[in-house]
Amino acid sequence: MSSPIKHQWNGGKTIYEDKLMLARGKIMADAHIKMLQRLFDAELDEASIQPV
Numbered sequence: 001m002s003s004p005i006k007h008q009w010n011g012g013k014t015i016y017e018d019k020l021m022l023a024r025g026k027i028m029a030d031a032h033i034k035m036l037q038r039l040f041d042a043e044l045d046e047a048s049i050q051p052v
Contacts, residue, residue: 024049 024046027033033044 020051023051
């Protein structure tokens, strides 16, 4: 059974997808994440960002 939030449509996308895209964007732009990427010469796998 999926959550009710996944069933509410917003311009062809679910609210869940909109919030996930917003969260991914914020994480990718976070200063601490960017610092860790520079320190460790790392890349963030955007697909690995999932809600808990």
